[in-house]
Amino acid sequence: xxxxxxxxxxxxxxxxxxxxxxxxxxxxVTRGGETEIRVYQGAVEHFVAAQSEGIGxxxxxxxxxxxxxxxxxxxxxxxxxxxEARDNQQFGEPDEFAGLxxxxxxxxxxxxxxxxxxxxxxxxxKIDLAxxxxxxxxxxxPRVRVDDANYVDAHGExxxxxxxxIRMSGRENGCYVSVSTLADEGSGDDAETQTxxxxxxxxxxxxxxxxxxxxxxxxxxxxLLGATKPPSKRLTVVLDxxxxxxxxxxxxxxxxxxxxxxxxxLFRDRLGDDVAAAGxxxxxxxxxxxxxxxxxxxxxxxxxxxxxxxxxxxxxQFVHNSYxxxxxxTVSTGNATRGGFAGTPGVGCLALSLEPGxxxxxxxxxxxxxxxxxxxxxxxxxxxxPISGDFSTGAAGLLITNGxxxxxxxxxxxxxxxxxxxxxxxxxxxxxxWLPMRAAGxxxxxxxxxxxxx
Amino acid sequence: xxxxxxxxxVYAEDKSSTSAALDDGRIEQVTxxxxxxxxxxxxxxxxxxxxxxxxxxxxxxxxxADAAAAAASSGGGGVRTVALTKSAPHRPxxxxxxxxxxxxxxxxxxxxxxxxxxxxxxPEIVQVSAGYGDSRKRTLVANTEGVLADDEIVRTLLRVSVxxxxxxxxxxxxxxxxxxxxxEIFDTVDVEVLAxxxxxxxxxxxxxxxxxxxxxPVVIKNGSGGVLFHEACGHGLEADHIQKEASVYAGKVGQxxxxxMVTLVDDxxxxxEWGTLGFDDxxxxxxxxxxxxxxxxxDYMWDYLRARKEGRPQSxxxxxxxxQHLPMVRMTNTFVLDGPDDPDDIIxxxxxxxxxxxLGGGSVNTATGDFVFGMTEAYLIENGxxxxxxxxxxxIGNGPQVLKDIDMLGNDFAMGNPGTCGKDxxxxxxxxxxxxxxxxxxxxxxxxx
Numbered sequence: 001x002x003x004x005x006x007x008x009x010x011x012x013x014x015x016x017x018x019x020x021x022x023x024x025x026x027x028x029v030t031r032g033g034e035t036e037i038r039v040y041q042g043a044v045e046h047f048v049a050a051q052s053e054g055i056g057x058x059x060x061x062x063x064x065x066x067x068x069x070x071x072x073x074x075x076x077x078x079x080x081x082x083x084e085a086r087d088n089q090q091f092g093e094p095d096e097f098a099g100l101x102x103x104x105x106x107x108x109x110x111x112x113x114x115x116x117x118x119x120x121x122x123x124x125x126k127i128d129l130a131x132x133x134x135x136x137x138x139x140x141x142p143r144v145r146v147d148d149a150n151y152v153d154a155h156g157e158x159x160x161x162x163x164x165x166i167r168m169s170g171r172e173n174g175c176y177v178s179v180s181t182l183a184d185e186g187s188g189d190d191a192e193t194q195t196x197x198x199x200x201x202x203x204x205x206x207x208x209x210x211x212x213x214x215x216x217x218x219x220x221x222x223x224l225l226g227a228t229k230p231p232s233k234r235l236t237v238v239l240d241x242x243x244x245x246x247x248x249x250x251x252x253x254x255x256x257x258x259x260x261x262x263x264x265x266l267f268r269d270r271l272g273d274d275v276a277a278a279g280x281x282x283x284x285x286x287x288x289x290x291x292x293x294x295x296x297x298x299x300x301x302x303x304x305x306x307x308x309x310x311x312x313x314x315x316x317q318f319v320h321n322s323y324x325x326x327x328x329x330t331v332s333t334g335n336a337t338r339g340g341f342a343g344t345p346g347v348g349c350l351a352l353s354l355e356p357g358x359x360x361x362x363x364x365x366x367x368x369x370x371x372x373x374x375x376x377x378x379x380x381x382x383x384x385x386p387i388s389g390d391f392s393t394g395a396a397g398l399l400i401t402n403g404x405x406x407x408x409x410x411x412x413x414x415x416x417x418x419x420x421x422x423x424x425x426x427x428x429x430x431x432x433x434w435l436p437m438r439a440a441g442x443x444x445x446x447x448x449x450x451x452x453x454x
Numbered sequence: 455x456x457x458x459x460x461x462x463x464v465y466a467e468d469k470s471s472t473s474a475a476l477d478d479g480r481i482e483q484v485t486x487x488x489x490x491x492x493x494x495x496x497x498x499x500x501x502x503x504x505x506x507x508x509x510x511x512x513x514x515x516x517x518x519a520d521a522a523a524a525a526a527s528s529g530g531g532g533v534r535t536v537a538l539t540k541s542a543p544h545r546p547x548x549x550x551x552x553x554x555x556x557x558x559x560x561x562x563x564x565x566x567x568x569x570x571x572x573x574x575x576x577p578e579i580v581q582v583s584a585g586y587g588d589s590r591k592r593t594l595v596a597n598t599e600g601v602l603a604d605d606e607i608v609r610t611l612l613r614v615s616v617x618x619x620x621x622x623x624x625x626x627x628x629x630x631x632x633x634x635x636x637x638e639i640f641d642t643v644d645v646e647v648l649a650x651x652x653x654x655x656x657x658x659x660x661x662x663x664x665x666x667x668x669x670x671p672v673v674i675k676n677g678s679g680g681v682l683f684h685e686a687c688g689h690g691l692e693a694d695h696i697q698k699e700a701s702v703y704a705g706k707v708g709q710x711x712x713x714x715m716v717t718l719v720d721d722x723x724x725x726x727e728w729g730t731l732g733f734d735d736x737x738x739x740x741x742x743x744x745x746x747x748x749x750x751x752x753d754y755m756w757d758y759l760r761a762r763k764e765g766r767p768q769s770x771x772x773x774x775x776x777x778q779h780l781p782m783v784r785m786t787n788t789f790v791l792d793g794p795d796d797p798d799d800i801i802x803x804x805x806x807x808x809x810x811x812x813l814g815g816g817s818v819n820t821a822t823g824d825f826v827f828g829m830t831e832a833y834l835i836e837n838g839x840x841x842x843x844x845x846x847x848x849x850i851g852n853g854p855q856v857l858k859d860i861d862m863l864g865n866d867f868a869m870g871n872p873g874t875c876g877k878d879x880x881x882x883x884x885x886x887x888x889x890x891x892x893x894x895x896x897x898x899x900x901x902x903x
Contacts, residue, residue, distance in 0.1 A: 040698070046502040046780060047525035052491075053508060068486040072508045077488065084486040091562050093480035147700050147821075182700055182821055193702075193821045229897070232668045262478045263581050264617055266624065342487060382815040382828025383848030383899055387617060387626050392665070392847030392899035394826035411824050413850050413899025415667070450901040452667030 008159035009169040011073060015057060015082060016161045024060040024163045025082075026100050026300075029053075029073065030341050032156030035123075039130040039149045047127075054341035059085040060099060064092035069342045100164045101300035101322035101332060108303040109287040111296045113172035117204040118153060125205070126151045129177055133210050137179045137198065140218035143225070147180040147195070160301040168301035174292070176201040176436050177208055183221035194227065194410075196220030201292050201436045220375060224396055227408035230453040236371040236426065237414060237449045238364055238400065241433040241441030243374050244354075247421075248439035251282070252349040253386040254418060255309050257320035257335070259347075261327040266389045266419060267315055275315045276422035281355035282310040284319060284335070291351035292436050299338030299345040307333050309349075310422075321347045353440035357428040361443040364429055371400035372451060374414065389417040395451075412453035416446075424448050459526055461497040461758075462519075463597035465735065466490075466510065467777040471589035472553060476565035478581065484558055493777040494518045496526040497759070506778050538602040544732040544739055546723050549608045551637040553588035560637070561586050564612065564645050571646035572616050575653035578660060580624070581617040584649070588637075595737030603737035608636050609728075609883070611872060614649050618656035625662065627655030628812075628830060632728045632872025632883070655812065655831050662843040665832065665900025671807035672849065672896045673800055673835060677868030678812050680886020683718055684788050684875070685818040685825040686853035687711070691745050692771070692783040693760035695820045702823035702854055706751050712857035714749035715793045722770050722786030728872035729786040729885035736772035736781050743769050746857075757783045775880040785875060787885035793863020797890035800862045802838040808898055809833045809840050810849070815873075823853035826899075847899040856893055864890035 008029040015027035031053035038045045055078055056069040066089030070077045092098075134149035152175065159169035178199035185192050198217030200208040239247060259265040267275060276282070286295045286304040295304050300322055308316055320328060321336035324347050336345035365373065378394035392415040399406045416424070429443030468490040475482045491508035492515055503525030507518040565584040572582045588611070594604045613630040629652040633639050674682060687703065695701035703711065712718070722731050722740030731740050736758045744752055756764075757772030760783060773784035801809065814828030832844045869887035 040500075043499075044501045046504060048780060049503075049505040049521045049525055050778060051505075051507060052778060065483045067483050070488040071491065072488075080488070081486075088484035088486055088558070091474070091481060091484040091558050093482075095480060095482070147698055193700075195700075195819055195821045232903075263619075264624075344483065344485075378819070378824070378850075379815075379817055379826035379828060379848045382817070382826060383846065385626060385846050387624050388659075388846065389623065390846045392901075394824065394848055394850040394899070396824075410822070411850055411852055412897060413667075413826075413848055415665075415847060415899050415901045417901075450667050452897055452899050454669055454897075 006157055006159055006169045008157055009161065009167070011055070012159045012161035015078065016163055018082065019163045022061050024100050026058040026160065026162040028056045028158065028160045028338065028341055030156060030158040032154065034154040035126060035152065037127055037130050037151040039134050042131060042134070044127060045148070055081055056341040056343065057081050057085045058344055059089045061089060063094035063096055063098045064089050065098050066090070066092055067344050097323060097326040099322065099326065100162045101166055101302055101336065103165050104302060104331060106303040106305060106334065108296050111287065111289055111294060113170065113294070113296065115173055115203040117206060118173050118175055119155065121205055129205055129208065133177050133179050133213060136210055136214035137181055137217045140214055141183070141222050143183045143185055144181050144218045144221055147182050149179045151177050166301040168297050170296065174201070174203060175205055177210065177213060179213055179217045181217040181221045183225055185225045192225060194221045194224035199436065223398065224408045224410060227396065227410040229411045230399065230409040230451060232452045232454065234448055234450050236368050236445060236447045238361070238368060238371060238373045239444040239446065240373065240375050241431060241443060242435060243377055244444040245435050245437055245439040245441035246377060246380055247444070248352050248354070249437065250380060250384055250386055251418065251422070252352050252439065255318050255349065256347050257318040257324035257328060260318050261324050264387050266387065270315050271317070273315055274313050276310050276313045277425040278313045280310060280313050280422065280425050280428065281308065282352065283308050283355065284349040284352050286350035288351060290434050291440065292434050293351045293438050295350060298334045298350065299336035302332055302334045302336065304350060305334045319347060319349055321345050349438060352438060353432065354428050354442060356430050356432045356442050358430050360431050361429055364427055364443055364445050365400055365405060366403040368400045368445070369402055373398045373400055373405055386418065389419045391416050391418050391421060412451055415450045415452060416448070421446050459496045459498045459523060461598055463495045463595065464492055465777055466492040466594045467591060469589055469591040470554065471587065472558065472561065473585065473587040474562050474565055475585050476569055477583040479569065481562050481565065484562065489776065491777045492518065493779070494522040495780065496522040498526040501526050502780065504780050536598045536600055538596055539600050541601065541603040541733065541737065541739065546725050546730050546732055547608065547634045549636040552608060553590060553610065553636055556637045564640065568614050568645050568649035571649040572614060572653040575650050576657050578618040578620055578657050579616055579653050580619045582614065584614040587611040593735070595733065595735070597737065601737040603733045605732040607634055607731060609634055610636060610639050612645060612648065614652045616652040616656045618660055620660035622660060625656050625659035627652040630871050633726045634728065634730045635726045658843050659845065662845045664902040665844040665847045665898055666902045667898065667900050669895045669897050671804055672893045673804055673807060673809045674891055675809070675811045676797065676864060676866045676890045677870045677887060679810060680789055680870045680888045681813050681816045681827050681873065683790055683888065684785065684884070684886050685816040685827060686851065686856050687718065688785050688788045689818050690820045690823065690853060691754045693754045693756045694783045696754050697760055697763065701820045703751060707753065709751055710749050711751045711854060712746050712749045713860040715863040716746055716749050716857060716860060717744065717791045718746035718788070719744050719791065720755055720771070720785055720788045724787050724885070727787045727869060727885040728883050731786065734770045734772045735774045736768070738768045738770050738772060740770040740786060755783050755785065757781055773882050775882055779880050782878065784877065784882050785884050789869065789887035790889065792865045792867045792889050795862045795864050797864040797866045800864055800890055800892050801835060801840060804835050804838060804892060807835040808844065809835050818853065824850065825853055826850045844900070849896050849898055851896045856896065859894045860891055861894050862892040866890055
């Protein structure tokens, strides 16, 4: 990463050089752009060309932290941001653990996060990709129409510097296509519409699998046609890979070191305990280039690294940034997250995955007598509480009877607790799929979940 | 406008904000932010080109304009001159104390008071986090239809989250308050009351039992459940979904879509409310739109592009998150008007069911109408009385069905908490409100039989 000596690094260095005695300063500078193309009925509905840049400055002295940012890199604005951060610093209350990350000697795993092919990809070809995807998705089944087909790419460079000796810069780019579908059946009062989606991600458009995205989007919509509300009962659920990735996203917040040190994690006193079924291993590994969110450094400029969080069911460690680590009496695991220049580093998993099993989804389903294949969940932000562990979401999917997938069902919820669900994992699928999110997907079988319907 | 496009628009924004965060007993950080830039939109045929820049010099704007025009592939030539008509200033909110005129120390002190009040509520309270935020956003919109409108919106927001610990594990409570006014809001809002209410929720839930499963009658407290309408029909009445026939409400104007007691309004002009604006983000003056009247669907919500396609007026619902985003059809403050019933009667006439005192977020699939919303504070109703607290969960229903299944509507209308509505990756501030009401049956996402 340091091989790419950017103009942004110079800006960040210049801010840090202004530190007064006893003052710790960190500057985080980004610049990036995005192309977003939406196609509808064979024509471009919108084309967005975006450029943005900004700087965030953190000032710490006497254990007090202040922060300010601006969405511009104008000289005068940067001076103002530094002055504001210093002013804000007076209002922070002293915290003996406040501070910036220290270089920890962990080697950065070199990764190729910049793709020249994507950087040079012609605009007309991007438009064609979205048009092609729309056509493919409409062609799979006569009942299916396309709500929108999209091509999106983004590129960004960033630099961080601090008075503690952190100095890192780099750049990356990536792209994806996505399509939303509607499947219609019946007419008049019996008219019914179901929805589906599909996508494909890549470092370059050459990695896209448009056929699979189109097929997924069409299948997801058509297989729910005729869905009814199921009865309420306890059963075994098989989560589709996309749903598993969302589930892991919720689990990750319980393993967040900041939540742990502030007493908000339900696993805070459980290191070394069995928190998941035997055989369940959960790893956060942003150095795996297959992960969509692969990265070489974290939000504080420390090397990203592989961390085993749960090993064969046993809770081994939490993820930390430098602050939560100091409070917990440990070292940063390279898990500082950063939502752009407008915020200070948080803590989070960067690229989470279960260790995959050995069997595909069809084989997992074959072992289920009375169950449910969950195709989508709705309301993860409203019915799941990672502090209490209560888990309740809307869902849609297909019933499983004697090992066979059967009738589609919708307008019901599935519920348990996060604690129970980890312990109730029956099997993990081999069908690992890296999705455009911070967790990988794969089929996951969990028993004893309440389906609430009619 | 130098190209052959039919429509071009510039939206410029200058926003300054301050926020403060308290957690774990101390002020962790005060943050100041500055965002400014312009978004340029060019429409040619059915294609919209959009570019934005944080470079507000003439050169920066020209570059963005060229990019937007190229994106719309408008081609052609010629220069069109447009006479701009400055819209009369329209300020639904009178701001007394602009946030930048208030010392940061006073903002921080509010959080310290909330922390103390929450912790004093009981030994069960083990953690408190609180946040304060204010912003002042000045915007200017000009377009080739001759619109020239400027607006200034001040926002003040406060939130508090509390964790209580007991034998059954941890539980949480939450309260928030947000208005499009300045610091004078704290002359009337008691921040300690907010904090104590969040603490009370968390402590109450320590003795909560698992929510039931299956279909139950649901009573929703006034001012807590506007999100039900936001999800059950609000999104489905946005004209972009209608025009793509991706809404269960497409083609239903003039039809009975809800209980005849229901009148649903979207109103961006309500003084001080969280979803209030002087002009929408396309420079169109906000207005009060009746969407459902006595159960009959009267109209959808419209932005410039969708209204143009239909040859009808816009409704002041074109909104965007920032200059970096394209406008689209969005709600403002969405609420149901009072009905005939006494709220106490609604509870006492419900033999068994669930009383939802505070709702969390929600979401909807507009094409199927299926929607969920979270209940963050709920109780059982047994023999017409509110009894045991319930653990958290989602409720799920189908919009058109739930609207028809509203069989009692109270006369105690109240607005709810400030919300952020997400659509297509953009978040905008919205308000909601409703009187106490009863839905005859909804599916509750608990684990108990």
